[in-house]
Amino acid sequence: MSGAYDPDQESTNVTARVNDEFLDExxxxxxxxxxxxxxxxxxxxxxxxxxxxxxxxxxxxxFAENK
Structure with a gap:
């Protein structure tokens, strides 16, 4: 996925808080x-x-919820 991130282009650091169990999964x-x-x-x-x-x-x- 080379188009998703190019260190030569302007970029933004994205953060999200998740619980430890979710991250472990x-x-x-x-x-x-x-x-x-x-x-x-x-x-x-x-x-x-x-x-x-x-x-x-x-x-x-x-993005739709799984049902």
Whole structure:
């Protein structure tokens, strides 16, 4: 996802507060995706979040509640 972040372009630091358990679940899901070969082993949490943001831009229905 090279278009999501370019260190040569102006950027903004985005922060969000989540509880520790939620963050642990996210990190486990990322690690599982890495182990299963779905994402690169060196993918950082920040890059994963950037990819999720890019996916939401392309498909805003991702914001809909899961029922």
């Amino acid at each position: 996210f990190d486990r899901a990322l690690k599982k995706a890495q182990i299963e070969g779905k994402v690169p082993m060196d993918m950082t949490r920040a890059e994963a979040i950037r990819q999720l943001m890019a996916a939401a831009i392309e498909n805003p229905s991702l």
